Amino acid sequence: MISFKLVGIFFLTIALHGAEIDFEVIRITGATTIQPILEKLAPLYTAQTSKKLQLEGGGSEAGMKKIIDRTSAIAMVVRNLTADEKNRFAYLTIGYDAVAIIYHKSRPIRNVTKKELIGIYDGTIGDWRAFGYPSSGLIVVSRKVDRGTLPIFEAYTGLKSPNHPNLPAGTKLIRSDAWEAEANINTLLWVAGLKESIGYVSYGEANRYEKMGYPIRISALDGVNPSEATIRSGIYPIRMELNFVWDKNNPKAEEFIRWLKTSALEETVRDLGFVVVKQ
Amino acid sequence: MKTKRSYWALWLPTLAFSVVIVLLFSVLYFYLHHNLNAMLETHKRSQELTKKIEKMVSSTLNGAFLGNEEKFLKTVKLSNEIEDDIVLLERKNAFDTAPLSESYEQLYKKLISAVSYTHENRIEDARDALVEVETYSDDLEKQLEKLNAYLANEEKDVEQTLFAIVLVSGLTLLSIALLNGLYLIPRWVIRPLEQFSQALQESGEKYRIVADWTYDWEYWLDEDRNLMFVSPSVERVTGYTPDEFSRNPSLLSDIIYSDDAAIWHHHKETAHLPNRPEDNAEEAEFRIVRKDGGIVYIDHICRPVYDSFGKYMGVRVANRDVTQKMEILAELREKNRLLDMLATTDGLSGLYNRRYFDEALAKEVERSKRSGMILSLIMCDIDYFKRYNDTYGHQKGDEVIKSIADILGSTFNRQIDVVARYGGEEFVIILPATPPEEAQKLAELARIGIVKLGIEHTDSKTAPCVTMSFGIASCIPDREANGSELLKQSDEALYQSKERGRNATTLIKC
Numbered sequence: 060m061i062s063f064k065l066v067g068i069f070f071l072t073i074a075l076h077g078a079e080i081d082f083e084v085i086r087i088t089g090a091t092t093i094q095p096i097l098e099k100l101a102p103l104y105t106a107q108t109s110k111k112l113q114l115e116g117g118g119s120e121a122g123m124k125k126i127i128d129r130t131s132a133i134a135m136v137v138r139n140l141t142a143d144e145k146n147r148f149a150y151l152t153i154g155y156d157a158v159a160i161i162y163h164k165s166r167p168i169r170n171v172t173k174k175e176l177i178g179i180y181d182g183t184i185g186d187w188r189a190f191g192y193p194s195s196g197l198i199v200v201s202r203k204v205d206r207g208t209l210p211i212f213e214a215y216t217g218l219k220s221p222n223h224p225n226l227p228a229g230t231k232l233i234r235s236d237a238w239e240a241e242a243n244i245n246t247l248l249w250v251a252g253l254k255e256s257i258g259y260v261s262y263g264e265a266n267r268y269e270k271m272g273y274p275i276r277i278s279a280l281d282g283v284n285p286s287e288a289t290i291r292s293g294i295y296p297i298r299m300e301l302n303f304v305w306d307k308n309n310p311k312a313e314e315f316i317r318w319l320k321t322s323a324l325e326e327t328v329r330d331l332g333f334v335v336v337k338q
Numbered sequence: 339m340k341t342k343r344s345y346w347a348l349w350l351p352t353l354a355f356s357v358v359i360v361l362l363f364s365v366l367y368f369y370l371h372h373n374l375n376a377m378l379e380t381h382k383r384s385q386e387l388t389k390k391i392e393k394m395v396s397s398t399l400n401g402a403f404l405g406n407e408e409k410f411l412k413t414v415k416l417s418n419e420i421e422d423d424i425v426l427l428e429r430k431n432a433f434d435t436a437p438l439s440e441s442y443e444q445l446y447k448k449l450i451s452a453v454s455y456t457h458e459n460r461i462e463d464a465r466d467a468l469v470e471v472e473t474y475s476d477d478l479e480k481q482l483e484k485l486n487a488y489l490a491n492e493e494k495d496v497e498q499t500l501f502a503i504v505l506v507s508g509l510t511l512l513s514i515a516l517l518n519g520l521y522l523i524p525r526w527v528i529r530p531l532e533q534f535s536q537a538l539q540e541s542g543e544k545y546r547i548v549a550d551w552t553y554d555w556e557y558w559l560d561e562d563r564n565l566m567f568v569s570p571s572v573e574r575v576t577g578y579t580p581d582e583f584s585r586n587p588s589l590l591s592d593i594i595y596s597d598d599a600a601i602w603h604h605h606k607e608t609a610h611l612p613n614r615p616e617d618n619a620e621e622a623e624f625r626i627v628r629k630d631g632g633i634v635y636i637d638h639i640c641r642p643v644y645d646s647f648g649k650y651m652g653v654r655v656a657n658r659d660v661t662q663k664m665e666i667l668a669e670l671r672e673k674n675r676l677l678d679m680l681a682t683t684d685g686l687s688g689l690y691n692r693r694y695f696d697e698a699l700a701k702e703v704e705r706s707k708r709s710g711m712i713l714s715l716i717m718c719d720i721d722y723f724k725r726y727n728d729t730y731g732h733q734k735g736d737e738v739i740k741s742i743a744d745i746l747g748s749t750f751n752r753q754i755d756v757v758a759r760y761g762g763e764e765f766v767i768i769l770p771a772t773p774p775e776e777a778q779k780l781a782e783l784a785r786i787g788i789v790k791l792g793i794e795h796t797d798s799k800t801a802p803c804v805t806m807s808f809g810i811a812s813c814i815p816d817r818e819a820n821g822s823e824l825l826k827q828s829d830e831a832l833y834q835s836k837e838r839g840r841n842a843t844t845l846i847k848c
Contacts, residue, residue: 116460125482138389196439242458244450244457249450251417253446272411273410273414274415274418277461
């Protein structure tokens with residue numbers, strides 16, 4: 060067993076080092092939900108402009124921080140921007156995403172109520188038996204504190220991650236043993252790979268992974284299935300904007316956004332399972 | 339019947355018990371064997387699990403290296419399989435797989451974290467996550483080793499149990515089979531022999547009863563004429579015991595009545611010689627002398643005997659005591675003779691009677707007709723016999739008749755001559771193949787003989803004594819000259835003698 064790990068680490072290290080060698084780059088940081096959209100468009104951009112995009116995850120808030128401290132040109136933010144943010148920064152809303160509740164395809168359920176969801180996440184429901192499934196154990200997958208999806212989920216459920224600093228007393232918390240995913244892929248692979256797990260993830264990403272054949276099920280929430288129609292109309296309860304945010308005085312960013320608007324953005328957004336906002 | 343009942347009373351529970359044992363052991367064996375198979379399957383899975391986890395981790399890292407999301411599908415599927423295997427291990431064994439499951443989940447968690455960090459280009463975090471993966475994989479490795487050791491131990495236990503079951507059930511069945519055999523050999527082998535022997539004995543007894551209780555004196559000589567059997571009835575017939583016959587082979591020859599010794603020896607030498615046995619029975623009649631000196635008539639029948647394969651087995655003899663029968667027969671013969679005599683003889687004179695005469699005449703006429711020989715007939719009667727009876731009484735008359743009969747019988751004394759009393763004082767004599775002169779000569783001798791008797795007859799006109807007149811007729815009979823003609827002629831001749839003064843003989847040839 061030891062051998063594969065050493066080999067693995069060795070290859071991984073080479074791969075990561077290789078990725079750092081770059082020259083003319085536009086650094087884009089933030090929500091991994093949006094990242095695939097840019098990954099699709101990036102080769103075309105490089106071909107047309109001889110510039111390279113350096114895409115980095117880290118979550119919406121990390122993205123916001125990086126445009127403030129100018130370590131990154133553009134932030135990928137998956138949440139509704141505040142009025143203050145809208146004044147302070149330039150932004151482009153490219154579509155909507157929703158928070159999809161996902162679990163392994165082998166689970167017997169199709170729908171989760173809000174109450175059940177809260178029960179699962181606060182630890183009241185600690186077992187799949189509650190849903191009539193014989194196997195015990197329930198791995199609850201949440202998100203890291205600085206991830207854009209978490210606050211949306213927290214806002215919907217009224218629960219808070221126990222890892223927030225300075226939480227007021229009496230705050231209802233997400234169970235402390237919940238696994239905290241970094242990125243969407245993290246949640247998706249955990250849920251797909253471990254049958255006992257349940258998680259919440261970008262609807263677009265979930266949609267995309269499901270289409271690739273990952274054994275996950277996108278649950279209806281309170282009886283509403285997430286779809287372009289239910290998300291656009293707002294019937295599906297947890298919806299968030301997909302935003303690019305940048306400093307108004309950053310020409311590199313402006314230039315990229317201009318290019319982006321001319322690109323096959325809408326198709327890509329749709330292809331990746333998100334709900335398009337007409338530009 | 340008793341034997342059968344006791345057999346089943348003993349063996350039905352034993353049989354039922356052995357069936358139950360076999361069934362129980364079989365069920366147990368197959369259950370454990372099935373379990374063992376399941377264990378081996380589990381063990382195989384557990385061993386494959388290590389490989390699967392190795393494969394999953396390497397495949398995941400490969401996917402992370404390539405940055406290809408679709409590569410992780412393999413990871414996910416392998417992980418699902420690994421989870422299923424762990425669940426299966428948990429179900430099939432008492433072994434607590436919770437720590438195993440926990441270790442695996444943590445390994446997977448960290449592995450995916452590493453993937454996630456890699457995806458976000460967070461090299462240090464990915465490396466840290468991989469270090470944790472290593473820790474959990476070590477832990478998992480230990481868990482799996484423990485599981486494998488546990489499974490191997492379990493397998494060994496089950497194998498030993500299986501061996502014990504096979505051994506115990508085998509020994510049980512073997513002992514049942516042995517016991518059964520010990521019981522059944524006497525029942526199935528010895529008992530039939532006993533039954534056969536008993537049947538044989540019964541059969542022997544039956545035949546002995548048949549043989550011993552025969553009324554006749556029976557015996558059996560083998561092919562070498564040794565006495566094989568003699569029935570006890572021999573003692574009744576001979577006065578000698580069977581034992582005496584057994585000890586003395588020549589006893590039978592010794593007690594043969596001397597007059598019949600020839601018959602016996604002839605029979606013995608000719609009947610059923612051993613080298614040419616014949617099927618037909620042969621008989622002999624002889625007498626023996628009983629031990630007490632009495633004479634016994636024996637009706638002897640012997641016949642050769644053969645066994646069921648056709649082998650000659652000697653001679654079987656039945657000697658029947660027919661003494662009583664023979665005595666009755668002798669008496670009967672005598673009575674018959676007397677009856678015969680009474681039927682043909684005149685009671686007073688002792689000569690043939692009229693009935694015999696009639697038959698004899700008819701026969702002689704026929705004989706003469708065939709041979710052409712002359713036949714003579716003499717008819718005679720006592721002169722003045724009525725007067726004699728009147729003078730001397732009938733008793734004296736009867737004496738005269740007797741005396742005259744004696745004279746006639748002695749005169750006409752040839753075997754073929756027939757002298758008969760024809761009526762009261764009339765007599766007739768048939769003289770076959772006798773010429774008339776010869777007949778007359780004989781008649782004359784008789785007439786003189788009577789005169790010579792000199793029986794006083796004072797009332798006779800012929801002589802002072804009893805005299806007789808004779809009429810002789812002779813002829814060769816043919817159609818005309820038959821018996822009645824001869825009688826008629828002789829009567830005529832007698833008449834002529836009377837006419838001539840009586841005490842005379844007259845011959846008529848016809």
